[in-house]
């Protein structure tokens with residue numbers, strides 16, 4: 001319920017202004033995001049590699065509104081891959097990149113086909129740069145309206161770059177069918193990341209009961225683990241990690257990997273890696289962190305409590321020094337944005353700061 005309210009609230013410009021103008025948000029962002037630029041991303045990738053973890057880097061941004069921006073995102077990824085290669089981080093896919101199709105133009109163009117063509121061309125350039133650097137690309141999953149196009153783009157790219165990965169979301173009703181087709185075949189089944197799904201989806205398309213999502217995850221996981229491809233098990237959920245470990249016993253060593261997000265369950269990442277498992281950390285970077293932060297907050301009401309406390313206590317310890325109303329990044333929040341309770345957050349304001357039940361999803 002809280003999760004759905006938050007994800008719906010994320011679309012509001014007023015809430016975007018409130019959250020991005022809050023020092024507590026900046027503190028939370030620092031936990032989940034490597035930094036603002038490619039050098040930060042490379043630094044964090046180097047640290048994680050030194051700790052025995054693999055990495056996938058995501059340049060933050062989604063729903064790109066014009067083709068120039070989509071091209072700039074492509075250029076950023078290509079430059080990032082060059083930096084990573086120069087640092088010796090890309091060999092054998094140790095550090096790869098994750099790309100969101102809407103960040104490189106999927107929703108642009110006169111019609112859906114034009115958007116898909118543009119996204120394909122941009123990701124193809126990124127995949128070529130990744131290939132030249134000895135690594136690869138995984139195509140992130142976004143909301144259900146993009147699923148078909150994203151899977152098609154990945155399938156086309158695999159004709160030339162077989163290691164390009166797809167992502168599927170256990171929350172979508174269609175996913176069990178999708179994984180069956182992705183896991184079909186004998187030798188050339190692809191790399192597939194299975195996650196629960198971070199988007200607010202209509203009930204016609206998605207399971208909303210967390211237990212249904214977990215059951216779907218377990219079913220999809222079994223299909224992938226029994227198939228010939230390379231499963232990438234993207235979850236922090238201890239129960240699902242245990243199920244993956246049990247299913248993985250029947251597979252050759254190193255034939256699947258665990259994936260977790262930067263800043264979440266770092267102890268578990270280290271534990272799995274120390275046990276000999278392959279573990280990859282998904283590390284986002286860049287200034288456009290708002291959508292990503294809201295999705296992480298939706299999964300973690302405790303962090304939301306911290307944020308709301310600071311919003312409603314001007315003298316609180318998370319307020320920046322200086323006059324009330326001054327927002328970080330040198331921007332002054334307009335009076336109308338101060339202490340305004342956005343309707344979509346009203347239902348959770350009363351809970352701010354109090355311990356909440358751990359999220360199940």
Ligand SMILES: Cc1cc2nc3c(=O)[nH]c(=O)nc-3n(C[C@H](O)[C@H](O)[C@H](O)COP(=O)(O)OP(=O)(O)OC[C@H]3O[C@@H](n4cnc5c(N)ncnc54)[C@H](O)[C@@H]3O)c2cc1C
Pocket residue numbers: 139140141142167169195196197198199234235236237238259260261264265281282296297299300358359360361
């Ligand atoms: C590597 C990776 C890639 C992903 N790629 C995509 C993608 O392409 N598309 C997409 O829609 N989604 C993606 N996701 C997000 C995913 O869909 C879920 O929204 C997210 O992983 C939370 O689900 P969970 O499986 O960890 O289970 P949850 O039930 O949310 O969490 C299980 C446990 O993990 C811990 N935990 C979870 N979240 C947090 C947090 N924010 N802070 C601290 N602890 C936490 C808690 O202990 C919690 O009880 C990705 C996730 C990962 C790990």
